[in-house]
Amino acid sequence: AAGVIQSPRHLIKEKRETATLKCYPIPRHDTVYWYQQGPGQDPQFLISFYEKMQSDKGSIPDRFSAQQFSDYHSELNMSSLELGDSALYFCASSSEQGTTDTQYFGPGTRLTVL
Amino acid sequence: ELKVEQNPLFLSMQEGKNYTIYCNYSTTSDRLYWYRQDPGKSLESLFVLLSNGAVKQEGRLMASLDTKARLSTLHITAAVHDLSATYFCAVDRMEYGNKLVFGAGTILRVKS
Numbered sequence: 001a002a003g004v005i006q007s008p009r010h011l012i013k014e015k016r017e018t019a020t021l022k023c024y025p026i027p028r029h030d031t032v033y034w035y036q037q038g039p040g041q042d043p044q045f046l047i048s049f050y051e052k053m054q055s056d057k058g059s060i061p062d063r064f065s066a067q068q069f070s071d072y073h074s075e076l077n078m079s080s081l082e083l084g085d086s087a088l089y090f091c092a093s094s095s096e097q098g099t100t101d102t103q104y105f106g107p108g109t110r111l112t113v114l
Numbered sequence: 115e116l117k118v119e120q121n122p123l124f125l126s127m128q129e130g131k132n133y134t135i136y137c138n139y140s141t142t143s144d145r146l147y148w149y150r151q152d153p154g155k156s157l158e159s160l161f162v163l164l165s166n167g168a169v170k171q172e173g174r175l176m177a178s179l180d181t182k183a184r185l186s187t188l189h190i191t192a193a194v195h196d197l198s199a200t201y202f203c204a205v206d207r208m209e210y211g212n213k214l215v216f217g218a219g220t221i222l223r224v225k226s
Contacts, residue, residue: 033213042202042216043157056211090156094212102147103214105157 002026004093004106012112013081021076021109025093031055032074033103034066037088049074081113116141118205120217127193128225135220137186137203146186147204147214148177157202160188193224 005024013019025032031050035043045058049068060066063081068074078085088110092103117140127133137146145164149157161170163179163186170177174197176189186203200221204214 031212035214042219043214045213045215048211048213056213058213088154092214102145102159102162103212104159105149107156110154 004091004104006089006091006106006109008109009107010110010112012114014114015081015083017081017113019078019081019111021078021089021091021111023074023076023091023093023106025072025074025091026095026104029093029095029104030072031094032068032072033092033094034060034074034076035090035092035105037090037108039087043090046076078111083113086111086113116143116205116207116210116215118203118215118217120203120220122220123218124221124223126223126225127190129194130192132192133190135188135190135201135203135222137188137217139184139186139203139205139215141184142181142207143184143205144207144212145205146179147206148175148186148188149202149204151200151202151219153200160201190222193222195224195226198222198224 007022033048034046037043046060048056052068066076088108090108091106094103119138148160161177166181168179174191179186200219202219204216206212
């Protein structure tokens, strides 16, 4: 079965650079969630989209922005990167917000900021 | 605000033994999830529990939900080394946009 696809899988950036992470949800899933997981921590919700509209926002820095496109893929844009942004970034998708469908997680993008 | 507490945070156990991980949450939730994560890997969905008294089993893992006590348990039966991983519980609520709120995770090490 098709799973959530994230790219790139690994990314190394310098401080103050920008990064773009991409997420391709499971086909026919219309909701995308972004989570950040720091070393040894639990995943923290950043932002979500339902039918291409932002549906919820968590503890996402103003330096980060995201959107969901017409084909339902999503991109997380991160600017002025800081050392503390080094983390695993997960995208998860589900079908139809508010249903009993679980969120399926992608493999994650490991971002390292030097 | 949804908050989730797990305990223990670290569990070292011998193969063949049984143990339980506990997950408490602060307010009414719609669903409770258990995920498994291997080091540096993604989150693998184990169970989704929807209603009071729900019990689900898969292999050596069994999860249960008591919504009145706001408590879920993940019971491990006759542990084997392959179960070594970090286990997270998480909850969501429709009115909070279904975002997942995770517990801190339980690091499980099964020693042979």
